[in-house]
Amino acid sequence: MLRACETALSQAYDTALLDLDGVVYAGGAAVPHAVEALAAARRDGMRRAFVTNNAARTPQTVADHLARLGVPAAADEVITSAQAVARLVAEQLPPGSRVLCVGGDGLRVALTERGLETVESADDDPAAVVQGYGGPELAWGRLAEAALAVGRGASWYASNTDLTIPSGRGIAPGNGAAVEVVRIATRWMRDAPEPQVAGKPRPPMHRETILRTGAERPLVVGDRLDTDIEGAHAGGVDALLVMTGVTDGAQLLAAPPPHRPAYVAADLRGLLAPHPGTTGDPVTGFRCGGWRARAAEGALALEGGGDPVDGLRALCGAAWAAGGDGCCDLDSAKALARLGW
Known part of the structure; x- marks a missing residue:
């Protein structure tokens, strides 16, 4: 069940x-109420x-973006899946190893900071392939190089495997979609490889975050059940789900239990507010x-009135x-329509 908290989170x-x-x-705009709430x-x-699981940008670039939105942030307050996967690679390969980087500047910088040499081609004999979100400008040829290198025996890593990413124009393909391209292209291998994944919900990302923040009572705040919330469960910490991203009420x-937030x-x-219990x-x-919400005749029924979020909490119960x-698997459409979800 959702948890009650008598004081503001x-x-x-x-x-x-x-x-x-x-x-x-x-995309490039702040979510409503985010700046003031933070x-x-x-x-x-x-x-x-x-x-963030988005490995495309450097921490400084992310911090600069946040500052432009009205959220002052330093580069050391930003933790990316690029940093998490770079640490993972550096722990498993000798210093100076060649790595085929398939992603944006954030991934390239993170790998370099860990003492790894980034290369551009499968013909450069890389020891590993590392994939991270490269934005809409990621060229198809980069995925071809990744598939060729993995096919020749290079170790395979991914910053994350989010299939989609929210943008100012809607839901767009994420790094997981690019990883799937390489997976499909290497199916011919007898023992088709799988990438080692660092980002949420995998443990390397949680470890990277705790190492960099020193948090003692952390609260994960996210919009995705299969990354943010599952990652919080894996790390043994509480999570707040906000309904401003990809997750809808249904x-x-x-x-399932690993995807259920505390709040x-x-x-x-x-x-900024206490959270009532259910x-x-x-x-x-x-x-x-x-x-009041209950299950009846194959559907969720909702009655009463008040704060729509309280109605959603009752439905969760x-x-x-x-x-x-x-x-x-109960039908929730009618009940959610009452709440505007």
Whole structure:
């Protein structure tokens, strides 16, 4: 079930581990209320770390972008999957090893900082291929070089495997889509390889974040169930899901246990307020605020009124109880429509 917190989350946790795409910004613009909420959380004493699976940009470039949006940030407050995968590669290969870098400047800089030599071609005899999000300008030929090098026996790494990424124009292909291209192109191999993945929800990303922040009571804040929330579960920390990115209400209600957050909020203002608990049982229904939700005749039913987020919380109680240790398959469309989700 969702957790109750009697004080503002910004006071209950020492560090917010904030995803960026879909949480703080979408494309080049700030998510509504994000700038003001982060400033208020900082005044409450909450430290912020900006943790992203997007490996395309350097931490300094991300910090500069945040500053332009009105969120002052230093480069050392930004942790990327490029840094996590670069550490992973450097721990497994000798210093100075050649690495075919298939991604943006963020990945290239991170690998270089770890003492690895980046190369451009499979013909440069790289010891490893490292894939990271390179933006819409990533050339098809780069994926061909990656597939050739993996086919010749190079170790294979990926910063992350997010299939999609939010943008200011909608949902676009992410690094996971590029990884799938290389996987398809190497299926001919007898023992077709799989990449070692560093980004959320994998442990290397959580380790990188804790090493760089020193957080003692961290709160993961994200918009994706299969990366942010699952990564929090894997790291044994609490998570706040904000509904400003790729996850919609139906996906949240259908989530299996590893994808269920401790808290849910409409946006980053959820950091600044207490979070009510959900009470009840499958027979009488689950209550939060002025709402009551229950499972009935193959669907989720919702009655009452008040804050729509409280209604979503009540629905989570009913759906997750019905789903048990699996996914809830009850029809939620009518109930969510009442809440505008």
